Amino acid sequence: MAPGNESTVSEFLLAGLTQQPELQLPLFLLFLAIYLLTALGNLGMVTLIGLSSHLHTPMYYFLCSLSLIDLCQSTVIIPKMLVSFVADKNITSYPECMTQLYCFIVLAIAECYMLAVMAYDRYIAICQPLLYNVIMSPHVCALLSVAVYIWGITGSTIHTGLILRLHFCKTNVINHYFCDVIPVLELSCSSTYINEVFILLLSTINLLFPSLIILGSYIFILSSILRISSTEGRPKAFSTCSSHISAVALFFGSLAFMYLQPSSVNTMGQGKVSSVFYTTVVPLLNPLIYSLRNTDVKIALRKILKEISFLHLNV
Structure with a gap:
Protein backbone atom coordinates (compact mmCIF):
# COMPACT_ATOMS: atom_id res chain seq x y z
CA MET A 1 0.00 0.00 0.00
CA ALA A 2 1.35 3.40 -0.94
CA PRO A 3 2.29 5.73 1.91
CA GLY A 4 -0.22 8.43 2.69
CA ASN A 5 -2.71 9.66 5.23
CA GLU A 6 -4.44 6.28 5.11
CA SER A 7 -3.26 3.85 7.80
CA THR A 8 -4.09 0.25 8.62
CA VAL A 9 -3.88 1.30 12.28
CA SER A 10 -7.10 3.04 13.33
CA GLU A 11 -6.32 3.24 17.04
CA PHE A 12 -3.33 3.10 19.35
CA LEU A 13 -2.74 1.65 22.80
CA LEU A 14 -0.72 3.82 25.18
CA ALA A 15 1.58 1.63 27.29
CA GLY A 16 1.65 4.17 30.11
CA LEU A 17 4.38 5.26 32.47
CA THR A 18 4.90 1.87 34.11
CA GLN A 19 3.59 -1.68 33.82
CA GLN A 20 4.03 -2.54 37.52
CA PRO A 21 0.54 -3.11 39.05
CA GLU A 22 1.57 -2.11 42.57
CA LEU A 23 2.57 1.36 41.33
CA GLN A 24 -0.61 2.13 39.38
CA LEU A 25 -2.76 3.48 42.25
CA PRO A 26 0.01 5.51 43.97
CA LEU A 27 1.01 7.05 40.63
CA PHE A 28 -2.62 7.80 39.78
CA LEU A 29 -3.07 9.66 43.06
CA LEU A 30 0.28 11.44 42.65
CA PHE A 31 -0.39 12.72 39.13
CA LEU A 32 -4.00 13.55 39.94
CA ALA A 33 -2.72 15.75 42.78
CA ILE A 34 -0.10 17.25 40.44
CA TYR A 35 -2.75 18.09 37.86
CA LEU A 36 -5.11 19.67 40.40
CA LEU A 37 -2.29 21.74 41.90
CA THR A 38 -1.08 22.72 38.42
CA ALA A 39 -4.55 23.85 37.37
CA LEU A 40 -5.07 25.70 40.65
CA GLY A 41 -1.65 27.37 40.54
CA ASN A 42 -1.78 28.50 36.92
CA LEU A 43 -5.42 29.55 36.98
CA GLY A 44 -4.71 31.39 40.22
CA MET A 45 -1.76 33.19 38.62
CA VAL A 46 -3.82 34.22 35.58
CA THR A 47 -6.68 35.40 37.80
CA LEU A 48 -4.38 37.29 40.17
CA ILE A 49 -2.63 39.10 37.32
CA GLY A 50 -5.96 39.92 35.71
CA LEU A 51 -7.46 41.35 38.91
CA SER A 52 -4.40 43.26 40.16
CA SER A 53 -3.96 46.52 38.25
CA HIS A 54 -0.38 47.05 39.44
CA LEU A 55 0.58 43.71 37.85
CA HIS A 56 -0.51 44.93 34.41
CA THR A 57 3.08 45.25 33.19
CA PRO A 58 4.98 43.44 30.40
CA MET A 59 6.66 41.08 32.88
CA TYR A 60 3.34 39.83 34.27
CA TYR A 61 1.71 39.86 30.84
CA PHE A 62 4.28 37.30 29.70
CA LEU A 63 3.97 35.41 32.99
CA CYS A 64 0.21 35.21 32.42
CA SER A 65 0.86 33.80 28.93
CA LEU A 66 3.30 31.26 30.38
CA SER A 67 0.70 30.16 32.94
CA LEU A 68 -1.88 29.65 30.18
CA ILE A 69 0.62 27.56 28.18
CA ASP A 70 1.42 25.44 31.24
CA LEU A 71 -2.26 24.95 32.05
CA CYS A 72 -3.02 23.83 28.50
CA GLN A 73 0.08 21.61 28.39
CA SER A 74 -0.86 19.72 31.55
CA THR A 75 -4.48 19.41 30.36
CA VAL A 76 -3.36 17.94 27.04
CA ILE A 77 -1.13 15.33 28.72
CA ILE A 78 -2.15 14.40 32.27
CA PRO A 79 -5.87 13.41 31.97
CA LYS A 80 -5.06 10.84 29.28
CA MET A 81 -2.07 9.73 31.35
CA LEU A 82 -4.34 9.11 34.37
CA VAL A 83 -6.49 6.74 32.33
CA SER A 84 -3.52 4.39 31.86
CA PHE A 85 -3.26 3.94 35.64
CA VAL A 86 -6.87 2.78 36.14
CA ALA A 87 -7.91 1.22 32.80
CA ASP A 88 -6.91 -2.17 31.47
CA LYS A 89 -6.27 -0.64 28.07
CA ASN A 90 -5.65 3.05 27.40
CA ILE A 91 -7.00 3.25 23.85
CA THR A 92 -6.71 6.39 21.74
CA SER A 93 -8.01 6.76 18.20
CA TYR A 94 -5.73 7.79 15.35
CA PRO A 95 -7.26 11.31 15.05
CA GLU A 96 -7.20 11.76 18.83
CA CYS A 97 -3.54 10.73 18.97
CA MET A 98 -2.58 13.12 16.18
CA THR A 99 -4.52 15.94 17.86
CA GLN A 100 -2.75 15.37 21.16
CA LEU A 101 0.62 15.27 19.40
CA TYR A 102 -0.15 18.48 17.50
CA CYS A 103 -1.26 20.40 20.60
CA PHE A 104 1.69 19.15 22.64
CA ILE A 105 4.23 20.34 20.06
CA VAL A 106 2.55 23.75 19.70
CA LEU A 107 2.67 24.31 23.46
CA ALA A 108 6.20 22.94 23.94
CA ILE A 109 7.64 25.22 21.24
CA ALA A 110 5.59 28.17 22.53
CA GLU A 111 6.98 27.66 26.04
CA CYS A 112 10.57 27.62 24.74
CA TYR A 113 10.15 31.01 23.09
CA MET A 114 7.99 32.50 25.85
CA LEU A 115 10.80 31.79 28.32
CA ALA A 116 13.20 33.52 25.90
CA VAL A 117 10.89 36.53 25.62
CA MET A 118 10.69 36.72 29.42
CA ALA A 119 14.49 36.68 29.65
CA TYR A 120 14.69 39.51 27.10
CA ASP A 121 12.09 41.44 29.10
CA ARG A 122 14.22 41.08 32.27
CA TYR A 123 17.30 42.20 30.33
CA ILE A 124 15.58 45.41 29.23
CA ALA A 125 14.15 46.03 32.71
CA ILE A 126 17.50 45.64 34.49
CA CYS A 127 20.01 46.86 31.89
CA GLN A 128 17.99 49.63 30.23
CA PRO A 129 15.38 50.66 32.83
CA LEU A 130 14.90 54.20 31.48
CA LEU A 131 13.90 52.85 28.06
CA TYR A 132 11.86 49.92 29.39
CA ASN A 133 8.39 51.41 28.82
CA VAL A 134 9.38 52.52 25.32
CA ILE A 135 10.99 49.26 24.18
CA MET A 136 8.46 46.94 25.85
CA SER A 137 5.38 48.85 24.76
CA PRO A 138 1.98 47.09 24.69
CA HIS A 139 2.27 46.85 20.89
CA VAL A 140 5.67 45.15 21.10
CA CYS A 141 4.48 42.76 23.82
CA ALA A 142 1.49 41.76 21.69
CA LEU A 143 3.70 41.20 18.63
CA LEU A 144 6.15 39.05 20.61
CA SER A 145 3.33 36.91 22.00
CA VAL A 146 1.72 36.44 18.58
CA ALA A 147 5.12 35.51 17.09
CA VAL A 148 5.63 32.88 19.81
CA TYR A 149 2.33 31.16 19.05
CA ILE A 150 2.71 31.44 15.27
CA TRP A 151 6.10 29.74 15.41
CA GLY A 152 4.69 27.04 17.72
CA ILE A 153 1.85 26.37 15.26
CA THR A 154 4.26 26.37 12.31
CA GLY A 155 6.66 23.89 13.91
CA SER A 156 3.84 21.61 15.04
CA THR A 157 2.21 21.69 11.59
CA ILE A 158 5.48 20.58 9.99
CA HIS A 159 5.99 17.70 12.45
CA THR A 160 2.38 16.52 12.38
CA GLY A 161 2.14 16.85 8.59
CA LEU A 162 5.20 14.67 8.14
CA ILE A 163 3.75 12.05 10.50
CA LEU A 164 0.38 12.02 8.71
CA ARG A 165 2.10 10.95 5.49
CA LEU A 166 3.46 7.80 7.17
CA HIS A 167 1.95 4.33 6.89
CA PHE A 168 1.39 2.45 10.16
CA CYS A 169 1.09 -1.32 9.97
CA LYS A 170 3.24 -2.58 12.85
CA THR A 171 2.08 -3.01 16.42
CA ASN A 172 -0.28 -0.29 17.58
CA VAL A 173 1.19 -0.08 21.08
CA ILE A 174 2.87 3.29 21.76
CA ASN A 175 5.54 2.79 24.40
CA HIS A 176 4.73 6.04 26.17
CA TYR A 177 2.01 7.68 28.25
CA PHE A 178 1.04 10.14 25.49
CA CYS A 179 1.38 10.49 21.73
CA ASP A 180 4.87 11.92 21.41
CA VAL A 181 6.74 12.20 18.13
CA ILE A 182 9.53 9.66 18.67
CA PRO A 183 7.38 6.82 20.10
CA VAL A 184 4.84 7.24 17.27
CA LEU A 185 7.58 7.14 14.63
CA GLU A 186 8.74 3.76 15.98
CA LEU A 187 5.47 2.22 14.78
CA SER A 188 5.82 3.36 11.17
CA CYS A 189 6.30 0.96 8.29
CA SER A 190 7.34 3.85 6.03
CA SER A 191 10.74 5.48 5.95
CA THR A 192 11.06 7.99 8.79
CA TYR A 193 14.35 9.50 7.57
CA ILE A 194 12.78 12.87 6.65
CA ASN A 195 10.92 12.95 9.98
CA GLU A 196 14.11 12.28 11.92
CA VAL A 197 15.99 14.98 10.02
CA PHE A 198 13.28 17.53 10.82
CA ILE A 199 13.12 16.43 14.46
CA LEU A 200 16.85 17.04 14.82
CA LEU A 201 16.76 20.27 12.83
CA LEU A 202 13.72 21.88 14.47
CA SER A 203 14.61 20.61 17.95
CA THR A 204 18.07 22.13 17.62
CA ILE A 205 16.62 25.46 16.43
CA ASN A 206 13.86 25.55 19.04
CA LEU A 207 16.21 24.69 21.89
CA LEU A 208 19.40 26.44 20.78
CA PHE A 209 17.98 29.79 19.62
CA PRO A 210 15.89 30.50 22.75
CA SER A 211 18.77 29.23 24.91
CA LEU A 212 21.18 31.68 23.27
CA ILE A 213 18.72 34.54 23.83
CA ILE A 214 18.33 33.53 27.48
CA LEU A 215 22.07 33.03 27.99
CA GLY A 216 22.93 36.34 26.33
CA SER A 217 20.28 38.19 28.32
CA TYR A 218 21.55 36.83 31.62
CA ILE A 219 25.17 37.54 30.80
CA PHE A 220 24.26 41.20 30.39
CA ILE A 221 22.01 41.05 33.46
CA LEU A 222 24.80 39.53 35.56
CA SER A 223 27.22 42.17 34.34
CA SER A 224 24.74 44.90 35.23
CA ILE A 225 24.07 43.40 38.68
CA LEU A 226 27.78 43.24 39.48
CA ARG A 227 28.03 46.96 38.77
CA ILE A 228 25.36 47.76 41.35
CA SER A 229 27.11 49.67 44.14
CA SER A 230 24.46 48.95 46.77
CA THR A 231 24.98 45.62 48.51
CA GLU A 232 21.23 45.49 49.14
CA GLY A 233 20.44 45.93 45.46
CA ARG A 234 22.36 42.88 44.30
CA PRO A 235 20.41 40.23 46.26
CA LYS A 236 17.13 41.78 45.14
CA ALA A 237 18.18 41.73 41.47
CA PHE A 238 19.50 38.17 41.76
CA SER A 239 16.24 37.08 43.39
CA THR A 240 14.22 38.60 40.56
CA CYS A 241 16.04 36.49 37.95
CA SER A 242 16.86 33.29 39.85
CA SER A 243 13.32 31.93 39.57
CA HIS A 244 13.39 32.34 35.79
CA ILE A 245 16.78 30.61 35.55
CA SER A 246 15.49 27.66 37.62
CA ALA A 247 12.45 27.16 35.37
CA VAL A 248 14.54 27.50 32.22
CA ALA A 249 17.20 25.01 33.32
CA LEU A 250 14.66 22.32 34.22
CA PHE A 251 12.55 22.76 31.10
CA PHE A 252 15.31 23.01 28.50
CA GLY A 253 17.44 20.35 30.19
CA SER A 254 14.70 17.71 30.12
CA LEU A 255 13.70 18.60 26.53
CA ALA A 256 17.29 18.38 25.31
CA PHE A 257 17.72 15.01 27.02
CA MET A 258 14.71 13.65 25.11
CA TYR A 259 15.14 15.13 21.64
CA LEU A 260 18.85 15.81 21.12
CA GLN A 261 20.22 12.38 21.97
CA PRO A 262 20.89 9.72 19.33
CA SER A 263 18.15 7.07 19.28
CA SER A 264 20.77 4.43 20.06
CA VAL A 265 21.59 6.19 23.33
CA ASN A 266 18.18 7.42 24.47
CA THR A 267 16.01 4.50 25.60
CA ILE A 299 1.48 41.77 47.87
CA ALA A 300 -1.19 41.38 45.18
CA LEU A 301 -2.33 38.05 46.67
CA ARG A 302 -2.61 39.51 50.18
CA LYS A 303 -4.58 42.47 48.80
CA ILE A 304 -7.02 40.22 46.93
CA LEU A 305 -7.49 38.00 49.99
CA LYS A 306 -8.19 41.06 52.17
CA GLU A 307 -10.78 42.29 49.67
CA ILE A 308 -12.46 38.88 49.61
CA SER A 309 -12.50 38.75 53.43
CA PHE A 310 -13.95 42.27 53.57
CA LEU A 311 -16.73 41.33 51.15
CA HIS A 312 -17.61 38.24 53.19
CA LEU A 313 -17.79 40.28 56.40
CA ASN A 314 -20.18 42.75 54.78
CA VAL A 315 -22.50 40.14 53.31
Missing part, protein backbone atom coordinates in the same frame (compact mmCIF):
# COMPACT_ATOMS: atom_id res chain seq x y z
CA MET A 268 12.25 5.02 25.86
CA GLY A 269 12.39 4.31 29.60
CA GLN A 270 14.74 7.26 30.05
CA GLY A 271 12.57 9.29 27.67
CA LYS A 272 9.48 8.70 29.81
CA VAL A 273 11.24 9.91 32.93
CA SER A 274 12.63 12.94 31.13
CA SER A 275 9.26 13.83 29.59
CA VAL A 276 7.61 13.79 33.02
CA PHE A 277 9.64 16.90 33.88
CA TYR A 278 8.64 19.06 30.92
CA THR A 279 5.02 17.82 30.70
CA THR A 280 4.02 17.70 34.39
CA VAL A 281 6.70 18.96 36.79
CA VAL A 282 7.53 22.28 35.06
CA PRO A 283 3.87 23.36 34.67
CA LEU A 284 3.45 22.65 38.39
CA LEU A 285 6.59 24.46 39.52
CA ASN A 286 6.36 27.59 37.37
CA PRO A 287 3.54 29.32 39.31
CA LEU A 288 5.10 28.23 42.61
CA ILE A 289 8.53 29.55 41.65
CA TYR A 290 7.29 32.87 40.37
CA SER A 291 4.81 33.48 43.20
CA LEU A 292 6.96 32.39 46.13
CA ARG A 293 10.01 34.34 44.94
CA ASN A 294 8.16 37.48 43.83
CA THR A 295 7.27 40.27 46.27
CA ASP A 296 4.78 41.93 43.91
CA VAL A 297 2.79 38.71 43.55
CA LYS A 298 2.72 38.20 47.31
Whole structure:
Protein backbone atom coordinates (compact mmCIF):
# COMPACT_ATOMS: atom_id res chain seq x y z
CA MET A 1 0.00 0.00 0.00
CA ALA A 2 1.35 3.40 -0.94
CA PRO A 3 2.29 5.73 1.91
CA GLY A 4 -0.22 8.43 2.69
CA ASN A 5 -2.71 9.66 5.23
CA GLU A 6 -4.44 6.28 5.11
CA SER A 7 -3.26 3.85 7.80
CA THR A 8 -4.09 0.25 8.62
CA VAL A 9 -3.88 1.30 12.28
CA SER A 10 -7.10 3.04 13.33
CA GLU A 11 -6.32 3.24 17.04
CA PHE A 12 -3.33 3.10 19.35
CA LEU A 13 -2.74 1.65 22.80
CA LEU A 14 -0.72 3.82 25.18
CA ALA A 15 1.58 1.63 27.29
CA GLY A 16 1.65 4.17 30.11
CA LEU A 17 4.38 5.26 32.47
CA THR A 18 4.90 1.87 34.11
CA GLN A 19 3.59 -1.68 33.82
CA GLN A 20 4.03 -2.54 37.52
CA PRO A 21 0.54 -3.11 39.05
CA GLU A 22 1.57 -2.11 42.57
CA LEU A 23 2.57 1.36 41.33
CA GLN A 24 -0.61 2.13 39.38
CA LEU A 25 -2.76 3.48 42.25
CA PRO A 26 0.01 5.51 43.97
CA LEU A 27 1.01 7.05 40.63
CA PHE A 28 -2.62 7.80 39.78
CA LEU A 29 -3.07 9.66 43.06
CA LEU A 30 0.28 11.44 42.65
CA PHE A 31 -0.39 12.72 39.13
CA LEU A 32 -4.00 13.55 39.94
CA ALA A 33 -2.72 15.75 42.78
CA ILE A 34 -0.10 17.25 40.44
CA TYR A 35 -2.75 18.09 37.86
CA LEU A 36 -5.11 19.67 40.40
CA LEU A 37 -2.29 21.74 41.90
CA THR A 38 -1.08 22.72 38.42
CA ALA A 39 -4.55 23.85 37.37
CA LEU A 40 -5.07 25.70 40.65
CA GLY A 41 -1.65 27.37 40.54
CA ASN A 42 -1.78 28.50 36.92
CA LEU A 43 -5.42 29.55 36.98
CA GLY A 44 -4.71 31.39 40.22
CA MET A 45 -1.76 33.19 38.62
CA VAL A 46 -3.82 34.22 35.58
CA THR A 47 -6.68 35.40 37.80
CA LEU A 48 -4.38 37.29 40.17
CA ILE A 49 -2.63 39.10 37.32
CA GLY A 50 -5.96 39.92 35.71
CA LEU A 51 -7.46 41.35 38.91
CA SER A 52 -4.40 43.26 40.16
CA SER A 53 -3.96 46.52 38.25
CA HIS A 54 -0.38 47.05 39.44
CA LEU A 55 0.58 43.71 37.85
CA HIS A 56 -0.51 44.93 34.41
CA THR A 57 3.08 45.25 33.19
CA PRO A 58 4.98 43.44 30.40
CA MET A 59 6.66 41.08 32.88
CA TYR A 60 3.34 39.83 34.27
CA TYR A 61 1.71 39.86 30.84
CA PHE A 62 4.28 37.30 29.70
CA LEU A 63 3.97 35.41 32.99
CA CYS A 64 0.21 35.21 32.42
CA SER A 65 0.86 33.80 28.93
CA LEU A 66 3.30 31.26 30.38
CA SER A 67 0.70 30.16 32.94
CA LEU A 68 -1.88 29.65 30.18
CA ILE A 69 0.62 27.56 28.18
CA ASP A 70 1.42 25.44 31.24
CA LEU A 71 -2.26 24.95 32.05
CA CYS A 72 -3.02 23.83 28.50
CA GLN A 73 0.08 21.61 28.39
CA SER A 74 -0.86 19.72 31.55
CA THR A 75 -4.48 19.41 30.36
CA VAL A 76 -3.36 17.94 27.04
CA ILE A 77 -1.13 15.33 28.72
CA ILE A 78 -2.15 14.40 32.27
CA PRO A 79 -5.87 13.41 31.97
CA LYS A 80 -5.06 10.84 29.28
CA MET A 81 -2.07 9.73 31.35
CA LEU A 82 -4.34 9.11 34.37
CA VAL A 83 -6.49 6.74 32.33
CA SER A 84 -3.52 4.39 31.86
CA PHE A 85 -3.26 3.94 35.64
CA VAL A 86 -6.87 2.78 36.14
CA ALA A 87 -7.91 1.22 32.80
CA ASP A 88 -6.91 -2.17 31.47
CA LYS A 89 -6.27 -0.64 28.07
CA ASN A 90 -5.65 3.05 27.40
CA ILE A 91 -7.00 3.25 23.85
CA THR A 92 -6.71 6.39 21.74
CA SER A 93 -8.01 6.76 18.20
CA TYR A 94 -5.73 7.79 15.35
CA PRO A 95 -7.26 11.31 15.05
CA GLU A 96 -7.20 11.76 18.83
CA CYS A 97 -3.54 10.73 18.97
CA MET A 98 -2.58 13.12 16.18
CA THR A 99 -4.52 15.94 17.86
CA GLN A 100 -2.75 15.37 21.16
CA LEU A 101 0.62 15.27 19.40
CA TYR A 102 -0.15 18.48 17.50
CA CYS A 103 -1.26 20.40 20.60
CA PHE A 104 1.69 19.15 22.64
CA ILE A 105 4.23 20.34 20.06
CA VAL A 106 2.55 23.75 19.70
CA LEU A 107 2.67 24.31 23.46
CA ALA A 108 6.20 22.94 23.94
CA ILE A 109 7.64 25.22 21.24
CA ALA A 110 5.59 28.17 22.53
CA GLU A 111 6.98 27.66 26.04
CA CYS A 112 10.57 27.62 24.74
CA TYR A 113 10.15 31.01 23.09
CA MET A 114 7.99 32.50 25.85
CA LEU A 115 10.80 31.79 28.32
CA ALA A 116 13.20 33.52 25.90
CA VAL A 117 10.89 36.53 25.62
CA MET A 118 10.69 36.72 29.42
CA ALA A 119 14.49 36.68 29.65
CA TYR A 120 14.69 39.51 27.10
CA ASP A 121 12.09 41.44 29.10
CA ARG A 122 14.22 41.08 32.27
CA TYR A 123 17.30 42.20 30.33
CA ILE A 124 15.58 45.41 29.23
CA ALA A 125 14.15 46.03 32.71
CA ILE A 126 17.50 45.64 34.49
CA CYS A 127 20.01 46.86 31.89
CA GLN A 128 17.99 49.63 30.23
CA PRO A 129 15.38 50.66 32.83
CA LEU A 130 14.90 54.20 31.48
CA LEU A 131 13.90 52.85 28.06
CA TYR A 132 11.86 49.92 29.39
CA ASN A 133 8.39 51.41 28.82
CA VAL A 134 9.38 52.52 25.32
CA ILE A 135 10.99 49.26 24.18
CA MET A 136 8.46 46.94 25.85
CA SER A 137 5.38 48.85 24.76
CA PRO A 138 1.98 47.09 24.69
CA HIS A 139 2.27 46.85 20.89
CA VAL A 140 5.67 45.15 21.10
CA CYS A 141 4.48 42.76 23.82
CA ALA A 142 1.49 41.76 21.69
CA LEU A 143 3.70 41.20 18.63
CA LEU A 144 6.15 39.05 20.61
CA SER A 145 3.33 36.91 22.00
CA VAL A 146 1.72 36.44 18.58
CA ALA A 147 5.12 35.51 17.09
CA VAL A 148 5.63 32.88 19.81
CA TYR A 149 2.33 31.16 19.05
CA ILE A 150 2.71 31.44 15.27
CA TRP A 151 6.10 29.74 15.41
CA GLY A 152 4.69 27.04 17.72
CA ILE A 153 1.85 26.37 15.26
CA THR A 154 4.26 26.37 12.31
CA GLY A 155 6.66 23.89 13.91
CA SER A 156 3.84 21.61 15.04
CA THR A 157 2.21 21.69 11.59
CA ILE A 158 5.48 20.58 9.99
CA HIS A 159 5.99 17.70 12.45
CA THR A 160 2.38 16.52 12.38
CA GLY A 161 2.14 16.85 8.59
CA LEU A 162 5.20 14.67 8.14
CA ILE A 163 3.75 12.05 10.50
CA LEU A 164 0.38 12.02 8.71
CA ARG A 165 2.10 10.95 5.49
CA LEU A 166 3.46 7.80 7.17
CA HIS A 167 1.95 4.33 6.89
CA PHE A 168 1.39 2.45 10.16
CA CYS A 169 1.09 -1.32 9.97
CA LYS A 170 3.24 -2.58 12.85
CA THR A 171 2.08 -3.01 16.42
CA ASN A 172 -0.28 -0.29 17.58
CA VAL A 173 1.19 -0.08 21.08
CA ILE A 174 2.87 3.29 21.76
CA ASN A 175 5.54 2.79 24.40
CA HIS A 176 4.73 6.04 26.17
CA TYR A 177 2.01 7.68 28.25
CA PHE A 178 1.04 10.14 25.49
CA CYS A 179 1.38 10.49 21.73
CA ASP A 180 4.87 11.92 21.41
CA VAL A 181 6.74 12.20 18.13
CA ILE A 182 9.53 9.66 18.67
CA PRO A 183 7.38 6.82 20.10
CA VAL A 184 4.84 7.24 17.27
CA LEU A 185 7.58 7.14 14.63
CA GLU A 186 8.74 3.76 15.98
CA LEU A 187 5.47 2.22 14.78
CA SER A 188 5.82 3.36 11.17
CA CYS A 189 6.30 0.96 8.29
CA SER A 190 7.34 3.85 6.03
CA SER A 191 10.74 5.48 5.95
CA THR A 192 11.06 7.99 8.79
CA TYR A 193 14.35 9.50 7.57
CA ILE A 194 12.78 12.87 6.65
CA ASN A 195 10.92 12.95 9.98
CA GLU A 196 14.11 12.28 11.92
CA VAL A 197 15.99 14.98 10.02
CA PHE A 198 13.28 17.53 10.82
CA ILE A 199 13.12 16.43 14.46
CA LEU A 200 16.85 17.04 14.82
CA LEU A 201 16.76 20.27 12.83
CA LEU A 202 13.72 21.88 14.47
CA SER A 203 14.61 20.61 17.95
CA THR A 204 18.07 22.13 17.62
CA ILE A 205 16.62 25.46 16.43
CA ASN A 206 13.86 25.55 19.04
CA LEU A 207 16.21 24.69 21.89
CA LEU A 208 19.40 26.44 20.78
CA PHE A 209 17.98 29.79 19.62
CA PRO A 210 15.89 30.50 22.75
CA SER A 211 18.77 29.23 24.91
CA LEU A 212 21.18 31.68 23.27
CA ILE A 213 18.72 34.54 23.83
CA ILE A 214 18.33 33.53 27.48
CA LEU A 215 22.07 33.03 27.99
CA GLY A 216 22.93 36.34 26.33
CA SER A 217 20.28 38.19 28.32
CA TYR A 218 21.55 36.83 31.62
CA ILE A 219 25.17 37.54 30.80
CA PHE A 220 24.26 41.20 30.39
CA ILE A 221 22.01 41.05 33.46
CA LEU A 222 24.80 39.53 35.56
CA SER A 223 27.22 42.17 34.34
CA SER A 224 24.74 44.90 35.23
CA ILE A 225 24.07 43.40 38.68
CA LEU A 226 27.78 43.24 39.48
CA ARG A 227 28.03 46.96 38.77
CA ILE A 228 25.36 47.76 41.35
CA SER A 229 27.11 49.67 44.14
CA SER A 230 24.46 48.95 46.77
CA THR A 231 24.98 45.62 48.51
CA GLU A 232 21.23 45.49 49.14
CA GLY A 233 20.44 45.93 45.46
CA ARG A 234 22.36 42.88 44.30
CA PRO A 235 20.41 40.23 46.26
CA LYS A 236 17.13 41.78 45.14
CA ALA A 237 18.18 41.73 41.47
CA PHE A 238 19.50 38.17 41.76
CA SER A 239 16.24 37.08 43.39
CA THR A 240 14.22 38.60 40.56
CA CYS A 241 16.04 36.49 37.95
CA SER A 242 16.86 33.29 39.85
CA SER A 243 13.32 31.93 39.57
CA HIS A 244 13.39 32.34 35.79
CA ILE A 245 16.78 30.61 35.55
CA SER A 246 15.49 27.66 37.62
CA ALA A 247 12.45 27.16 35.37
CA VAL A 248 14.54 27.50 32.22
CA ALA A 249 17.20 25.01 33.32
CA LEU A 250 14.66 22.32 34.22
CA PHE A 251 12.55 22.76 31.10
CA PHE A 252 15.31 23.01 28.50
CA GLY A 253 17.44 20.35 30.19
CA SER A 254 14.70 17.71 30.12
CA LEU A 255 13.70 18.60 26.53
CA ALA A 256 17.29 18.38 25.31
CA PHE A 257 17.72 15.01 27.02
CA MET A 258 14.71 13.65 25.11
CA TYR A 259 15.14 15.13 21.64
CA LEU A 260 18.85 15.81 21.12
CA GLN A 261 20.22 12.38 21.97
CA PRO A 262 20.89 9.72 19.33
CA SER A 263 18.15 7.07 19.28
CA SER A 264 20.77 4.43 20.06
CA VAL A 265 21.59 6.19 23.33
CA ASN A 266 18.18 7.42 24.47
CA THR A 267 16.01 4.50 25.60
CA MET A 268 12.25 5.02 25.86
CA GLY A 269 12.39 4.31 29.60
CA GLN A 270 14.74 7.26 30.05
CA GLY A 271 12.57 9.29 27.67
CA LYS A 272 9.48 8.70 29.81
CA VAL A 273 11.24 9.91 32.93
CA SER A 274 12.63 12.94 31.13
CA SER A 275 9.26 13.83 29.59
CA VAL A 276 7.61 13.79 33.02
CA PHE A 277 9.64 16.90 33.88
CA TYR A 278 8.64 19.06 30.92
CA THR A 279 5.02 17.82 30.70
CA THR A 280 4.02 17.70 34.39
CA VAL A 281 6.70 18.96 36.79
CA VAL A 282 7.53 22.28 35.06
CA PRO A 283 3.87 23.36 34.67
CA LEU A 284 3.45 22.65 38.39
CA LEU A 285 6.59 24.46 39.52
CA ASN A 286 6.36 27.59 37.37
CA PRO A 287 3.54 29.32 39.31
CA LEU A 288 5.10 28.23 42.61
CA ILE A 289 8.53 29.55 41.65
CA TYR A 290 7.29 32.87 40.37
CA SER A 291 4.81 33.48 43.20
CA LEU A 292 6.96 32.39 46.13
CA ARG A 293 10.01 34.34 44.94
CA ASN A 294 8.16 37.48 43.83
CA THR A 295 7.27 40.27 46.27
CA ASP A 296 4.78 41.93 43.91
CA VAL A 297 2.79 38.71 43.55
CA LYS A 298 2.72 38.20 47.31
CA ILE A 299 1.48 41.77 47.87
CA ALA A 300 -1.19 41.38 45.18
CA LEU A 301 -2.33 38.05 46.67
CA ARG A 302 -2.61 39.51 50.18
CA LYS A 303 -4.58 42.47 48.80
CA ILE A 304 -7.02 40.22 46.93
CA LEU A 305 -7.49 38.00 49.99
CA LYS A 306 -8.19 41.06 52.17
CA GLU A 307 -10.78 42.29 49.67
CA ILE A 308 -12.46 38.88 49.61
CA SER A 309 -12.50 38.75 53.43
CA PHE A 310 -13.95 42.27 53.57
CA LEU A 311 -16.73 41.33 51.15
CA HIS A 312 -17.61 38.24 53.19
CA LEU A 313 -17.79 40.28 56.40
CA ASN A 314 -20.18 42.75 54.78
CA VAL A 315 -22.50 40.14 53.31
